Amino acid sequence: MVLRLNSTLLVALPLLLFAAAHGLVSYSEWRTVSGSSPGNGGGGGPSNDGSLNSGGVPTVDPPVVSSPATGLDANGNPANLNLSTVIPVAPPVPIPTVVTPYGPRGADHYAHAVPPKLEPQLDEDGDEFAMVPLSSGNSHTHLVKDGKAGEITRYTWSKLSADEPPVVTEPLASGSSAIKRFPVGKTRVRLEVEDNGGNTHQDDFVVDVEAPVQNGVYCYYYKGVTAAQRLPLDPRSSPKPVWAAAAPTMDFADASAFPAQGVGAAGKAFAQRCVFSLRVGATAATTFSVSGSGAVTLAIDNIFQALDIVGDAPSVTVTLAAGNHPVQVMYFAEDAGAAKLLLRVNGEALATKAALWDMRTVVPVLTTITPNVGSKQGGTTVHVNGVNFYSSVYTVTFGDLRGVKAVRTSRSVLTVNSPPVPADTTVPVVVSSKYGGSSNSIPFTYDGNAAPIRFKRQVVTQGGPDKKYVNNLGAAIAVGPDGRLYVGKKGHIHVLTISAGYDVTSACKTTGLSGMDQVTSVAFNPADTKLQLYAATSIIYYSEKENLPKTEWNNGKIVLLEPTAACMAVTKTVVSGLPVSDHDHVVAALVFDSAGRLRWSQGSFTNMGANTPTSGTGIGGLDEAPLSAALLVAPVNQPGFDGAVKWACDRTDPSKCKQSGGTDVKTFATGVRNSFGMMLHTNGFFYATDNGPNLSKDFGKRSTSCTTEADGPGWGDKLIKITDGKNQYFGHPNRARGAADKRQCVAYKPGGKVPAGATKEAAMFSGPPSHNGVMELMSNAFADAKHSLIVLQSAGKTQSSHLVSLNPAGDVTSITALNDGGLLGDTDAHGAILMTAYFPNELWVLVPSYARPSAAAPPFVSAVKPHRGRADGGNTVTVGGHNFGAAPTATFGGLPCTNVRRVAPDGTSFVCTTPKGTKGGFVKVEVTTAAGRKSQPSAGNGDFKYMEV
Structure with a gap:
């Protein structure tokens, strides 16, 4: 499969x-x-x-279809x-x-x-x-x-x-x-x-092609419609159905036989319209009779018949010629809890093979759209959920405008990008099929505050505009406080000095890592006032490809690098003994919190929580360790910190091991399968991407308890929102921890009902994997979108990115597709995103596309890098923008940023040292030219966030 x-x-x-x-x-x-x-x-x-x-x-x-509904010729x-x-x-x-x-x-x-x-x-x-x-x-x-x-x-x-x-x-x-x-x-x-x-x-795999004409009947459901209101003969006319479902015959013996989604609560009225074609073998008188509760209207060959359960005509006889005859049975129930309807043809239940319906001609029915709000500039990826999208051809309209790139992803989901509109408004979203007319509508709101951003992609060069920088095996990336670019590779970190045009002007390689160490994340502590780089390393496929013993699953570590005369070198192992799968789930996603503690992701050892040799062990063939499949935290700068994680066991079975050393390293969120990117938002929440599981085949089953498992279909990537101190569980099982926390033995699929004790994902991603890099948009170039998230996706030939808009509570309101992406990324002071393009072996830059201010305009602040620092001040930051002149000054929350230096000749950036601020404070940055011209107030909540230390 x-x-x-x-x-x-x-x-x-x-x-x-x-x-x-x-x-x-x-x-x-x-x-x-x-x-x-x-x-x-x-x-x-x-x-x-x-x-x-x-x-x-x-x-x-x-x-043969009926005369066209609105929107069809x-x-x-x-x-x-x-x-x-x-x-x-x-x-x-x-x-x-x-x-x-x-x-x-x-x-x-x-x-x-x-x-x-x-x-x-x-x-x-x-x-x-x-x-x-x-x-x-x-x-x-x-x-x-x-x-x-x-x-x-x-x-x-x-x-x-x-x-x-x-x-x-x-x-x-x-x-x-x-x-x-x-x-x-x-x-x-x-x-x-x-x-x-x-x-x-x-x-x-199997290609299954179905014939369009199916046995049985097809039924539409209308909530709140009574017999007095009736239904028109054309199923494509209003009122529009809110649900639809096929049925083998018309024996609805009690209320439970009707679909709950279509009938509503007990005591509520609903209407049902069942359509089918009756196959008649020879010309004969045919008697239709009904029983049950409520009212019924019958149409045969498009002619209404005098048939009513509550009236004087519970049956009707018509002469039908040999052939197929369209039939509609319209049923009106005043009380959904007491609904009942039985149809008999010549005294017998409707024979399944005598009743036919056509999959091509069903009227589409919508249930929800996600999200239901997006940018007035268009581009929001909308999932249109509905019932039985059988045909290959569907169109989606937003009011009078066509949706962009409408694709049927399943029989219940269409995906489409919203078109742009000139102003904020709310419009109906409608789906039309070639055969079945148009659906009911669901409102979609255009909100300027969800405005997308636009970038132009360019490639990082080295030594000239026609010479691409070669990024062999480079995955991790960070823009340092010194303005240089740090790219983590296998065996070293490449430190690059780049020009304003993103050309590498000089480069050096770090020392101190082994040739087997794959650098999977690099980060700087915003609390540091001197240059220090933290790097996560793992030996991936340590047994399968590197020939180490299977017991060497604790090879993950986090190291500190400091400057040398030649470049940088490893000076300290900060954390060691971390669990790594014998595949590619590793130590990753380094980020420092507001207190200067280090947080990171620890990948899983299993696909869905169960390491079952008979069903495949493609993630490495070991059970989860006590610290795997989780997000971890360590106070690395705390006096006496012990990061040497040790295990009390022989390491042949990680699930039986107990952490006996490095106990300052702890979990702060669990059930995270394989997060490769995590960040701390200025709203105080952590956000992380998490790669979804594969099919059970070859990779391992879904854990359903601490001792049982079942097959699993696999599912997509998700974004999670983490609140510190909440002990959140996000659904990937770890039986090693499940002994003390039973919820961690059970996998749950995102997108559905969340079990007790688990935390729902912030968002799901459609399309190909793998969603990895995540960062906060801090640029003032896109005022409406400031503080949104940028999520990067990279897998094989597909490279894309998404703008994820958040509300004041930090919840996702919409996801807008962008054109280009990469593996991992970081932003610079000009609002650009620098990314590792792993498969093309390149580095890419997404340069923001916006109208630059004229030379006569006041100064404009694009962004500050880094945008976090210690409350006591003293951090080196770069302020990017336009029209700064030769001698600019800057204030952070009204206080001067001192020691202004390295002013760009074209007035687009300078470096300064941050003033002291209030712990947890979020301030805006103002730039003043030598002539006294001041920049306009920044967008959003601020440009620079002070830490709690």
């Missing part, structure tokens, strides 16, 4: 610490076009003959709404490369085939075939060759037999994506990939 490498991050770090495919949705390449979906033949379109057969009622094959196509549809497009097919397998051991953990996770596909034109997009955008390799991240060079798709084991019966395609024709039924398919080291991997 689908291999869903979602978090296993470091995919080629040898890792990328993230690559891999959550596989939340089939990830194909799409292009927006006008018109119909591929595979819709000339006979597949609806007619305009006046028959009312849309709402799921087929009369012929292909179906006579042929059933979108009209007058400026709508768009989406179709899959296959990219060019690469030429296979034949090489000799490369790599020390564990070739099965190099190349990874990640086929699409496909829901059943629909034969939309009724020709017993469907054009199905196949995509392997998240296939990847953990190979490192010649000091560079590996790449997949061959993709081969093949049809398989039904044998066990299956054999290849037919080659289908080459290339990472393809569109192929599949017959109705289930077809087994294999994807095989090969990397540039010659390592291969294959995975099998």
